[in-house]
Amino acid sequence: MQDIEPFKYKRGELLVLDQLLLPLETTYINVKSIDDGFRVIRNMNVRGAPAIAVVGCLSVAIHLSETTFQSAEKLHEFVAKSLKHLVDARPTAVNIKECAERVPNVLKSWMKDMDDVEQIKNKLIEYLEESAEIDYKGNIAMGEHAAKDILSKCGKDKVALLTHCNTGSLATTKLGTALGVVKTLFQKAELRKAYCTETRPYMQGARLTAYELVHCGIPSTLICDSMVATLMAQGEVDAVVVGADRIVANGDTANKIGTLQIAICALHYGIPFYVIAPTLTVDITMSDGAQIVIEERSESEMACVAGKRIAAPGIHCWNPAFDITPARLITGGIVTELGVSNPNDLENVVKDYRNRK
Helix, strand or coil: CCCCCEEEEECCCCEEEECCCCHHHHHHEEECCCCCCCCHHHHHCCCCCHHHHHHHHHHHHHHHHHCCCCCHHHHHHHHHHHHHHHHHHCCCHHHHHHHHHHHHHHHHHHHHHCCHHHHHHHHHHHHHHHHHHHHHHHHHHHHHHHHHHHHHCCCCCCEEEECCCCCHHHHHHHHHHHHHHHHHHCCCCCCCEEEEEEEECHHHHHHHHHHHHHHHCCCCCEEEHHHHHHHHHCCCCCCEEEECCCCECCEEEEEEHHHHHHHHHHHHHHCCCECCCCHHHHEECCCCHHCCCCCCEHHHHHHCCCCCCCCCCCCCEEEECEEEHHHHHHHCEEEEEEEECEEEEEEEECCHHHCCC
16 A cells, blocks of 8 residues: 655755645645745645644754754754744644654753754754654554454454544654554455545545545545434444544543534444544643634635635634544544553553653
8 A cells, every 4th residue: 555745855855745735736845944834834735733743843954954053052042932933833733832842852951961063953853853753653553553442342354434634644744643543454454444524614534535545545435524423323334533633631632623523423323433643642731621722714714615715705704623522522542652542541641651751
């Protein structure tokens, strides 16, 4: 199975696949600076919490490779300020926020033992570059953990999965989170079928997930968001897998708008509902979902399709990008690279893991 390249990177060059043009056109945007990185994240040329973090880190690496610093302190100031700026591009996505907190601290620890600014800078570039490989290895682990648990819970040799938005290679570095589970089961010949929602208003399911499924040769069907309950009522869905932009301490999860109603339907029909996301997405500084800031996006994304207005002129539009799924609705579990966790246990699992690192 040949996967998609969401970006192409080599030292000094970052090309980001413009997802706004998919599936009709494949064009890469040359990211040469922090500001370029901010724009491709803010404009959703790249999206998905893991991909945002990786592209953010690599855009900093690109800028560093072309910049000379007079002191380690100036380097530290620039990196901290740049990462904070990138967080502001999509504030609900927590992975880039974690990077913005971690990387300056790592850099400061190096400054205690190293004096050469250029040496410190090059070490930091290598550290930022590692983010892509770490993400991919985590995706492989999550795919294996979730696939095993889903087959066990469903008691079947082959399963049909429903997913929402896009959580594949286009939202990560390769394979994906929730869509990575679909791909893993397909590679094992344990997938009967995949269903993807169109994911209004930005159509990430119809444009991106459908594109990935077709590209990988996976048997799949696209449905409208409003068809989920009927599909479940007909017994066509064995489990639901979705990604996350932020998971807080009690397991409440922010994900693409529409996730909550799918979780409610899954509970009604007794279908296991899984959240698949790396530990980077877990924000234990927030106690519950009520604390998550929900990004609201432009009216035009909702009122227009392919640049053409479809909504009646003069109508007010409300366009939150995410919703919050309460932990009690995540009945299958939250799957990270560490394994499958009950939402109530996730905080302790993540704390123990971070304390060991």
